[in-house]
Amino acid sequence: MAGGDSYSPLTSPPLEMQFEKFRVQLEDSGTLRERIRTVVMEIESSTRLMQASLLLVHQSIPIPQVLEKANTQINVLKDLYSKLAEVVRECPGQYYRYHGDWRSETQMVASLLAFMHWLESGNLLVHTEAEESLDVLNDSDFALDLEDYLVGICFMSNEMPRYVVNQVTAGDYDCPRKVLKFLTDLHAAFRMLNLRNDFLRKKFDSMKYDLRKVEEVYYDVKIRGLATTGDSVGDQGTQKI
Amino acid sequence: MAGGDSYSPLTSPPLEMQFEKFRVQLEDSGTLRERIRTVVMEIESSTRLMQASLLLVHQSIPIPQVLEKANTQINVLKDLYSKLAEVVRECPGQYYRYHGDWRSETQMVASLLAFMHWLESGNLLVHTEAEESLDVLNDSDFALDLEDYLVGICFMSNEMPRYVVNQVTAGDYDCPRKVLKFLTDLHAAFRMLNLRNDFLRKKFDSMKYDLRKVEEVYYDVKIRGLATTGDSVGDQGTQKI
Amino acid sequence: MAGGDSYSPLTSPPLEMQFEKFRVQLEDSGTLRERIRTVVMEIESSTRLMQASLLLVHQSIPIPQVLEKANTQINVLKDLYSKLAEVVRECPGQYYRYHGDWRSETQMVASLLAFMHWLESGNLLVHTEAEESLDVLNDSDFALDLEDYLVGICFMSNEMPRYVVNQVTAGDYDCPRKVLKFLTDLHAAFRMLNLRNDFLRKKFDSMKYDLRKVEEVYYDVKIRGLATTGDSVGDQGTQKI
Amino acid sequence: MAGGDSYSPLTSPPLEMQFEKFRVQLEDSGTLRERIRTVVMEIESSTRLMQASLLLVHQSIPIPQVLEKANTQINVLKDLYSKLAEVVRECPGQYYRYHGDWRSETQMVASLLAFMHWLESGNLLVHTEAEESLDVLNDSDFALDLEDYLVGICFMSNEMPRYVVNQVTAGDYDCPRKVLKFLTDLHAAFRMLNLRNDFLRKKFDSMKYDLRKVEEVYYDVKIRGLATTGDSVGDQGTQKI
Structure with missing residues (x-):
């Protein structure tokens, strides 16, 4: 059926061999995804x-x-990301092939790390600091994707209004001012970015509502003469507001 | 409000610098996408x-x-894929980051190349041959993704029923037998693959309908005694089919 | 409250006057839309x-x-389109502002005119002929939008498979061949157009299915030896098929 | 099969010529859209x-x-709108054909211009003033569409509550009264318009919430006796408010 027949259908063995090779490749990729999935669940x-x-x-x-x-x-996460990086290292140049498999979980990690850092220092956890926290700073095969980091920062911003409300409830009247300053700067910094019309853009748009909500809480404490500044307490309520 | 305040908001300059760096990175990535888009449109x-x-x-x-x-x-496409590979080469290890930007167009290219190859030889264009056609065979930075190739093969299969119908109309009564043999082998080969529940899986599922349609055309010509082969009528049905 | 107050709120009269003007403009535009709507319903x-x-x-x-x-x-439609053109003529340069209000009805008109023309002549009703049918050929204010005409042609194509099926049922075995030739040429001509990814593109994509369906009907009559060609009837069934 | 057949399929050359003309027309329109897109991005x-x-x-x-x-x-925008008008001028009478391509960006421009004008003068930027700002006042081919202007005014209104909150926080207790007067007049003026059930109507509906929010802030400052005017406290509540 082969040779002579110029129109001849596939000679079966090579086709099978070819697809056997494909099967192995797809299975390898499937196995890798399973291993990634295990780490990501942890x-x-x-x-x-x-x-x-x-x-x-x-x-x-x-x-x-x-x-x-x-x-x-954090130490647990360090170990897990080093495991993840190890898996990804097995397929050089394919970080972005599997990126979707750990993306949303990593955005959440970035968000929590940034919130913790802010609670501790009042400053923004910068991208390299976040990578350092996960021990992937100088890893040539695994990095914290910039957009994932930025989405994480937006998620952190989403937590701010609730934090401010509860802090004021607990009597910390200076919190709104500080958070407002932080969010205002952060929002202005984000505005420098020319975001495509995608997920990050949508998340950034939500930051405006966080800002507005924090402004309203600050307004509430100010109008009631509760907002202290760092200076003295005595001049509160009249001169300052 | 600054220095001494350990809870202090971000000192503006570093934040701005940080985001200026992000802005440049995002813009670079945006420019790259624009360049990819230009080639993909061609x-x-x-x-x-x-x-x-x-x-x-x-x-x-x-x-x-x-x-x-x-x-x-084909020569035009060779040039365009070498242009595309050049763009992708500028960001090593990020092929899969931008892969979605040329994916569906490349599946169509693979489909047409496979159809041409089959018209010429009656055989399946194998993966490496497809890569050779696009001059990306030994390119370490740019490859024809295996799943894109396989989706292309499914698209080619979708063209087969129409081809068979028109060939029979034009009087080529042997065409259904040949195409049926080819599609049957191809379908069997695909069945070896353990496909995840995704786009490729869906496309493969459609191959079953192509097969069925070609079987029906073959049945039509057989039942009318039209399915002669070039040889004699006697050996029909056993050796050839 | 005016003059001296540099921050002064609006002085009411001008604001009211301004909005009174807007009200008139919006109402004029609303009235026009109502008049268009009346004609379009007819x-x-x-x-x-x-x-x-x-x-x-x-x-x-x-x-x-x-x-x-x-x-x-057709004469009724001529009158209606001349009425419509008259209305649109009242607002020069705003044809496209209200275009959406008669768009889909006009696509249907183009489709029917083209189908009638094809039934009569076997040829495609060209764009200028369609405009002539509606008496808008040399109207500088009202035209048959090119994309509407083309969508109409696609709608006409959608009617072809049904027509062919019913003609064959009624014993006209030569119809599939003629329609197939017409649709094949039409499809090839459309392929020259670089359609954006929009409504017209979608409609054109559906033409492929019409073509395929007509091919299958042609296949049915051919395989059964029913397809006559223009030549003689005697050689049917054996030599030709 | 050709010539004599009165039912004859299209003779290919004229069909091809016809569609070649269409191709050119569609491509011209596509190129125009690309040029518009470039200016709109700027x-x-x-x-x-x-x-x-x-x-x-x-x-x-x-x-x-x-x-x-x-x-x-503003000067940058003037230049860009003059560029845009130039492009649109090339296709007389087709302003509204491409209108959707710059519509939402222009609504935002109108919103910002109106906000700036209000900050400066406390008055509403009227339609002709907005057109003057963009240097399109006496352009016969390009205008600021009335509905786009009105949507822009609604967007401006959406910014007012936030502005009032922050002004009060900063100690400007007279701001709510002024903004409330402005928004109340604006809202009343809009109510004169007979809006169809569309985008503008929806945006106008949102103005009611802005008004309510500003009323609440005004209430907050009044009830705390903070709403002083520059004059004396005695005449508060009757003459000034």
């Missing part, structure tokens, strides 16, 4: 514990105490 | 011309004549 | 009658008889 | 800078300083 689980610890911040537990508990998960 | 345009030439096969134009015209586009 | 009604007449073609009523009845509506 | 980019400058108004930066920076973009 990341997700560790993130959930970290998040649970951080939620206590809304109940006026002292920040150092909150952070101490959350910090224990 | 690929799409060349593919349209190739497809227009190949459509003549349904009007009983002799195959060599059809292929000659379509072949002129 | 167009739609006339089109429905025309369509009803043309449907008889599927019941083997002789074409001249079918066309005669449908033709009476 | 308008969007300039608008972003203007918006970034105006955001500083929420941080108690003195208005003249805020406006000075934002004003530099």
Whole structure:
């Protein structure tokens, strides 16, 4: 059926061999995805514990105490990301092929790390610091994708209004001013970016509502003469507002 | 409000600098996408011309004549893929980051190349041959993604029923047998693959309908005693089919 | 409250006057839309009658008889489009502002005119002929938009498979060949257009299915030896198929 | 099969010529859209800078300083709209054909211009003033569409509550009264318009919420006896408010 027949259908063995090779390749890729999935599920689980610890911040537990508990998960995450990087290292140049498999979990990790850093220092966790936290700073095969980091920062911003409301409830009247300053600067910085019309853009748009909500809380404490500044307490309510 | 305040908001300069760096990175990535888009639009345009030439096969134009015209586009495509590979080469390890930007156009290219190859030889264009046609065979930065190739093969299969119908109309009663043999083997080969529940899987599922349609045409010519082969009528049905 | 107050709110009279002007403008535009809507409803009604007449073609009523009845509506449509043009003429340069209000009805009109013309002549009604039918050929204010004309042609193509099926049922075995030739040429001509990814593109994509369906009908009559060519009847069935 | 057949399929040359003409027309229109897109992207980019400058108004930066920076973009916008008008001038009477391509960006421009004008004068930027700002006042081919202008005014209204909140926070207790007067008049003026059930109607509906929010802020300052005017406290509540 081969040779002579110029129109001849496929000679079966090569076709089968060819697809046997494809089968192996697809299976390898499938196995890799399974391994990634296993690690990502652990990341997700560790993130959930970290998040649970951080939620206590809304109940006026002292920040150092909150952070101490959350910090224990950072080492867990370091290990998990080093595992993940190891898996990804096996297929050089294919980080972005599998990126979707850990993307959303990593955005959440970035968000929590940034929130913790802000609670501790009042500053923005910068991109390289976030990579350092996950021990992937100088990894040539695995990085924290810039857009994932930025989405994480937007997620952190989404937590701010709730934090401010609870802090004021607990009597910390200076919190709105600080958060407002932080968010205003952050929002202005984001505005420098020329975002495509995509997921990050949508998340950034939501930051405007966080800002507005925090402004309203600040307004509430100011109008009631509750907003202290760092200076003295006596001149509050009349001169300052 | 600055320095001493350990909770202090971001000192503006570093934040701005940080985001200025992000802005540059995002803009670089945006520019790259624009450049990819330009090449992909040319690929799409060349593919349209190739497809227009190949459509003549349904009007009983002799195959060599059809292929000659379509072949002129292969060199155009070679140039365009080498341009695309050049752009992608500028960001090593990020092929899959931008892969979605040329994916569907490349699946169509793979489909047409496979159809041309089959018209010429009656055989399946194998993956490496497809890469060779596009001059990306030994390119370490740019490859024809295996799944894109396989989706292209499914698209080619979708063209088969129409081809068979028109060939029979034009009097080629042996065509259904040959195409059926080819599609049956191809379908069997695909069945070896353990496909995830995704786009490729869906496209493969459609191949079953192509097969069924070709079987029906073969049945039509057989039941009317039209399915002769070039040889004698007696050996029909056993040896040849 | 005015003059001295540099921050002063609007002085009411001018604001009211301004909005009174806006109100008039919006109302004028609303009235115009109402008038357009009235004419378009009549167009739609006339089109429905025309369509009803043309449907008889599927019941083997002789074409001249079918066309005669449908033709009476053409004069009605001429009048209606001249009314529509008159309305649009009142707002020079705003044809495209209100275009959406008669767009889909006009696509249907173009489709029916093209189908009638094809029934009569076997040829494509060209754009200028369509404009002539509606008496808008040399109207500088009102034209048949090119994309509407092309969408109409696609709609006409959608009617072809049904027409072919019913003609074959009625014993006209030569119809599939003629329609196939027409549709193949039309499809090839459309392929020259570089359509944006929009409504027209989608409609054109559907033409492929019409073509395929007509090919299958042609295949059915050919394989059964029913397809006559223009030549002689005697050699049918054996030599030709 | 050709010539004599009165039912004859299209003779290919005229069909091809016809569609070649269509191809050119569609391509011209596509090229025009690309050129419009380029200018609109620049308008969007300039608008972003203007918006970034105006955001500083929420941080108690003195208005003249805020406006000075934002004003530099007005000249940029003038140039861009004159570029856009030039492109549109090439296809007389087709302003509304491409209108959708610059519509939303222009609504945003109108919104920012109106906000700046209000910051400066406390008055509504009227339609002709907005056209003057963009140098399209006496352009017979390009205008600021009335509905786009009105949508822009609604967008401006959406910014008012935030502005009032931040002004009160910064100690300007007279701001709510002024803004409330302005918004109340504006809302009443809009109510004169008989809006169809469309986008503008929806945007206008949102103005009611802005009004309510500003009323609440005014209530807050009044009930706390903060709503003083510059004069004496005694005449408060009757003459001034």
